[in-house]
């Protein structure tokens with residue numbers, strides 16, 4: 087069946103709080119884009135006991151929700167979920183499918199795209215519709231300060247994954263109404279070849295960088311592992327969390343957990359200190375929601391300095407030492 | 420005998436490479452290449468399986484002729500065969516076509532494989548898409564972002580961290596995994612070993628003809644995604660610039676923004692004037 091109306095789909099990823107947020111964020115962007123191609127916005131939800139999410143997606147702007155509900159779908163399964171998504175997409179033929187770039191989404195989306203024989207752009211930081219009505223997928227590219235605009239001119243659907251925090255969700259509207267289309271689990275569903283033996287919650291110790299009010303980020307400009315370590319004391323004084331750029335993580339000055347950017351965490355601290363960081367787009371993609379940015383760099387022309395509220399032209403190390411000393415004095419007093 | 424396949428990619432050593440503004444693709448020929456870090460962990464995982472269970476490791480890479488280097492390096496680590504997919508027609512492939520081309524080559528050179536290992540992502544494109552798409556092409560069970568594997572007969576037991584869950588999974592081989600950089604610290608390759616590998620390597624070169632594929636199926640032409648435009652984003656924000664000695668700048672910072680910083684850390688950072696004397 088092909089619908090008269092075009093539609094934009096958002097994969098309903100809800101397994102934990104942050105996954106669910108990215109679904110809401112994508113719905114919000116989908117609504118804006120749908121306007122430009124007169125399409126409807128739909129969410130697709132698979133699982134067991136998912137009514138809560140169906141309601142939430144409607145309250146966040148989904149006009150239609152396709153639901154496949156079954157005890158067998160209780161756990162996220164890559165094979166079954168991608169199989170079902172392919173099937174739904176072949177029946178209802180959406181123009182566009184958005185998937186949150188969660189760990190699951192990043193495995194799910196490429197498999198769905200391959201099954202459907204269509205293209206997929208990973209980690210878009212912008213999505214738009216051009217004058218030809220095509221989805222423009224804006225993604226950082228080629229290891230530098232560049233953005234690429236990517237389109238999928240022929241194959242359908244057009245597909246993109248987007249990291250959590252890239253778009254803003256719209257507020258709940260509990261008066262919103264939407265259509266719920268329930269689809270039974272197909273009887274010929276193939277057996278899962280990847281068996282889930284056990285699953286447990288993984289708790290990272292301590293505060294998460296995503297929630298930190300203060301983040302102290304250090305880049306290659308800190309000079310060495312030893313000098314980089316000085317940031318820990320500063321960060322502790324500020325009750326903050328350490329962040330890092332990729333070269334620093336590769337050099338093993340700090341764990342991968344601390345990576346901020348396209349490939350790492352999206353952060354939204356009230357105050358962000360950025361020490362010796364050039365400001366490549368892959369890094370700045372993760373700090374779009376930072377409140378007040380203080381950048382320290384010896385090069386006033388670094389992109390990071392242009393993005394900062396306060397740009398301090400200084401040696402990152404010397405400044406770190408001076409700031410630590412001053413803070414100790416002030417916090418004691 | 421256990422037949423292992425590892426897909427590795429050569430990535431530029433420098434991250435700021437020029438790109439060809441006409442085609443919108445990276446000018447890889449200008450970079451010095453290395454094995455993508457996650458691919459190295461995948462190689463290590465394969466080598467450990469071989470050590471424990473015996474078997475043979477075939478390594479595949481698609482890229483320009485110089486990508487052959489990474490196959491030599493892999494052999495120095497202890498792999499057995501190298502297969503280089505190189506052809507002008509293959510250039511500019513997106514992830515979907517990369518997976519398609521790799522799958523064709525694997526099925527031709529190593530049709531009875533037990534396990535394919537990929538890196539979880541590459542440092543130059545970082546899509547993490549090729550592994551999962553290769554799973555589809557090969558039509559085998561597969562799991563991404565695995566940090567632990569254990570082979571029990573023909574069953575592969577895997578562990579991975581996925582969205583704040585630790586999952587233990589199992590599948591029957593043949594299958595595919597993508598390996599993270601968490602475990603499987605790659606072994607060190609001594610220089611001597613590297614030299615030997617360059618001299619006596621077993622490398623097979625494969626072009627489009629060998630796979631019976633033409634332009635319509637390969638590279639940029641066949642790729643569903645197209646690059647419209649590449650540009651440099653401009654920074655915004657009207658900011659305040661502070662300069663001078665570190666000590667002076669720190670003082671100025673607190674004079675002007677003590678409330679902002681104090682507010683964020685929920686501490687009063689005001690000092691009595693006497694401290695500044």
Ligand SMILES: Cc1cc2nc3c(=O)[nH]c(=O)nc-3n(C[C@H](O)[C@H](O)[C@H](O)COP(=O)(O)OP(=O)(O)OC[C@H]3O[C@@H](n4cnc5c(N)ncnc54)[C@H](O)[C@@H]3O)c2cc1C
Pocket residue numbers: 227228229230304305306307308309330331332333334345346347348349350361362363364365366367368369382383384385388400401402403434542543544545
């Ligand atoms: C696919 C892909 C994904 C990526 N994902 C990420 C990601 O998620 N996160 C990330 O961070 N990067 C990522 N990168 C890498 C990114 O492109 C940059 O290479 C990286 O962010 C640069 O890190 P940096 O600023 O620390 O180093 P550099 O770019 O080398 O900058 C160092 C800065 O320090 C300054 N400096 C030097 N000495 C001093 C001193 N003594 N005092 C003060 N300042 C000094 C210099 O002026 C310069 O501005 C990715 C790259 C690719 C290709």
Ligand SMILES: Nc1ncnc2c1ncn2[C@@H]1O[C@H](COP(=O)(O)O)[C@@H](O)[C@H]1O
Pocket residue numbers: 426427428455457458461479480481482514517521536537538539540541544545546547548549550
């Ligand atoms: N050109 C290539 N040749 C061989 N393997 C590749 C190639 N591109 C990607 N891969 C494999 O796919 C993984 C993920 O790559 P990517 O999707 O580019 O992040 C890599 O770690 C490799 O194992």
